[in-house]
Amino acid sequence: MLTYTIHPRFGDSDQLGHIHHLSIPSWFEEARNPIFKWFNPDFSLSSWNLILARLEMDYVGQIRYADQEVEIRTWISHIGRASFHISQGAYVRGECVALGGVVIVYYDYENRRAVPIPEKIREIMAEHYDENAPYKMKSGQ
Amino acid sequence: MLTYTIHPRFGDSDQLGHIHHLSIPSWFEEARNPIFKWFNPDFSLSSWNLILARLEMDYVGQIRYADQEVEIRTWISHIGRASFHISQGAYVRGECVALGGVVIVYYDYENRRAVPIPEKIREIMAEHYDENAPYKMKSGQ
Amino acid sequence: MLTYTIHPRFGDSDQLGHIHHLSIPSWFEEARNPIFKWFNPDFSLSSWNLILARLEMDYVGQIRYADQEVEIRTWISHIGRASFHISQGAYVRGECVALGGVVIVYYDYENRRAVPIPEKIREIMAEHYDENAPYKMKSGQ
Amino acid sequence: MLTYTIHPRFGDSDQLGHIHHLSIPSWFEEARNPIFKWFNPDFSLSSWNLILARLEMDYVGQIRYADQEVEIRTWISHIGRASFHISQGAYVRGECVALGGVVIVYYDYENRRAVPIPEKIREIMAEHYDENAPYKMKSGQ
Numbered sequence: 082m083l084t085y086t087i088h089p090r091f092g093d094s095d096q097l098g099h100i101h102h103l104s105i106p107s108w109f110e111e112a113r114n115p116i117f118k119w120f121n122p123d124f125s126l127s128s129w130n131l132i133l134a135r136l137e138m139d140y141v142g143q144i145r146y147a148d149q150e151v152e153i154r155t156w157i158s159h160i161g162r163a164s165f166h167i168s169q170g171a172y173v174r175g176e177c178v179a180l181g182g183v184v185i186v187y188y189d190y191e192n193r194r195a196v197p198i199p200e201k202i203r204e205i206m207a208e209h210y211d212e213n214a215p216y217k218m219k220s221g222q
Numbered sequence: 223m224l225t226y227t228i229h230p231r232f233g234d235s236d237q238l239g240h241i242h243h244l245s246i247p248s249w250f251e252e253a254r255n256p257i258f259k260w261f262n263p264d265f266s267l268s269s270w271n272l273i274l275a276r277l278e279m280d281y282v283g284q285i286r287y288a289d290q291e292v293e294i295r296t297w298i299s300h301i302g303r304a305s306f307h308i309s310q311g312a313y314v315r316g317e318c319v320a321l322g323g324v325v326i327v328y329y330d331y332e333n334r335r336a337v338p339i340p341e342k343i344r345e346i347m348a349e350h351y352d353e354n355a356p357y358k359m360k361s362g363q
Numbered sequence: 364m365l366t367y368t369i370h371p372r373f374g375d376s377d378q379l380g381h382i383h384h385l386s387i388p389s390w391f392e393e394a395r396n397p398i399f400k401w402f403n404p405d406f407s408l409s410s411w412n413l414i415l416a417r418l419e420m421d422y423v424g425q426i427r428y429a430d431q432e433v434e435i436r437t438w439i440s441h442i443g444r445a446s447f448h449i450s451q452g453a454y455v456r457g458e459c460v461a462l463g464g465v466v467i468v469y470y471d472y473e474n475r476r477a478v479p480i481p482e483k484i485r486e487i488m489a490e491h492y493d494e495n496a497p498y499k500m501k502s503g504q
Numbered sequence: 505m506l507t508y509t510i511h512p513r514f515g516d517s518d519q520l521g522h523i524h525h526l527s528i529p530s531w532f533e534e535a536r537n538p539i540f541k542w543f544n545p546d547f548s549l550s551s552w553n554l555i556l557a558r559l560e561m562d563y564v565g566q567i568r569y570a571d572q573e574v575e576i577r578t579w580i581s582h583i584g585r586a587s588f589h590i591s592q593g594a595y596v597r598g599e600c601v602a603l604g605g606v607v608i609v610y611y612d613y614e615n616r617r618a619v620p621i622p623e624k625i626r627e628i629m630a631e632h633y634d635e636n637a638p639y640k641m642k643s644g645q
Contacts, residue, residue, distance in 0.1 A: 090534045092383045096376035102274045111513040124570035133243045136279040147547035219360035231393045235519035242515045252372045265429035288406035384556045415525045420559040501642035
């Protein structure tokens with residue numbers, strides 16, 4: 082499990098007085114930066130090799146802008162041949178307020194096709210794999 | 223089916239040269255405005271009665287900023303007692319590039335609980351219901 | 364003057380119950396698409412030739428999500444050798460609620476330098492130039 | 505001077521391969537959280553007392569998503585009777601890439617008017633005031 086702290090922005094809120102539902106997957110994306118680094122150690126764009134294929138979000142509770150410390154927990158919840166699942170949760174004072182996940186494909190942009198994930202990266206992913214991650218993708222290759 | 227046209231913004235793109243995955247659910251939200259109006263004819267915030275419980279997105283193809291006309295198609299794909307599903311698709315030159323949906327709960331903010339959808343609104347929803355909508359939520363009450 | 368209509372998204376609002384200040388320059392960007400087309404008729408990224416150097420926004424009044432028709436008016440307010448100013452305003456029921464502008468540089472990305480705007484484009488800009496545009500940039504080349 | 509570190513999100517980039525111009529004022533807003541706390545110690549929405557009246561941004565250089573540590577520096581650059589200026593800069597490896605500022609009004613939302621800033625808050629602001637802040641608002645009360 083990886084953990085990361087988000088400090089909500091005023092603009093993350095909406096007129097219902099809570100955090101807007103699309104702010105949370107944006108936080109999750111920020112918390113995935115360390116995973117992107119496994120695949121792209123120098124974040125070089127010219128050799129970028131990941132593409133997002135699916136997104137799921139469950140809104141369990143409401144988050145307020147006033148909740149200035151939101152902990153994002155991140156797990157690898159599935160490791161496929163050419164794709165994998167990242168599951169994530171948002172927690173305020175230890176309580177889960179949102180869960181979700183993404184399917185990411187290891188992708189060759191030049192030839193426009195999925196390619197097998199290298200063994201070296203599979204090993205790093207295995208260290209963060211948790212079969213009991215609190216969110217499992219409901220669909221995705 | 224409802225249809226709505228989106229003209230992508232330069233900022234909807236990301237460094238991979240295509241539209242960022244979180245821009246599309248934001249477009250879908252804009253295309254849901256007419257549905258919000260069924261529930262809140264004057265968009266009055268003080269009596270707002272909807273809450274989003276779940277979001278799913280499938281990224282079928284890549285969209286470019288240069289694709290300046292993106293058609294959003296919107297269906298009611300499930301009508302429950304106190305919640306319903308909206309399915310949506312993004313189409314470029316007639317080709318589907320993204321699909322997804324949301325679970326929305328008819329919600330009493332004062333008493334913090336789901337309440338049955340009024341018959342009058344159920345009738346409007348029924349007119350836009352399509353059991354063959356191209357996306358079905360994989361989870362959700 | 365160019366005019367364009369924006370239909371605010373629920374997520375454009377913030378917890379103060381009005382439109383968040385950063386949603387408006389994003390609307391202005393969408394309304395600049397026709398101008399980008401003068402410079403890049405096919406919106407081709409590989410030959411993109413504009414860079415934004417400065418942004419100014421004056422928040423004159425509050426906008427609500429319920430104000431479902433926001434008119435964006437756009438003027439060319441300065442034409443320089445290698446840069447120009449676009450002034451824009453947001454209007455609800457004819458009343459101005461926000462004004463602002465950007466300085467845009469005609470830019471050669473390969474050689475990383477500003478270059479003179481071609482005469483043909485200057486002529487199109489001149490047709491939309493208004494020395495009495497309601498907003499003038501306070502700074503910018 | 506206050507300092508704050510931003511870790512750019514993938515979605516902060518645009519198709520030109522750099523950070524989109526509207527991501528930076530959103531970072532600046534996040535870095536203003538400590539200032540909002542001076543005015544609203546518990547971030548309570550019901551007694552919120554600030555409104556943003558003007559925004560200026562100068563894009564000095566390009567920022568990349570790969571620049572994973574962006575330092576935001578924040579100064580109070582003007583203290584008026586009922587409003588003040590916050591100046592901010594974004595720095596990558598010590599080099600300034602963007603500058604800007606906002607005019608914020610101390611605002612009574614109930615009576616819809618600006619009110620004098622309390623002496624106690626003026627004292628805190630004075631500690632962070634810098635007459636040599638690298639950005640000065642070009643306009644604003």
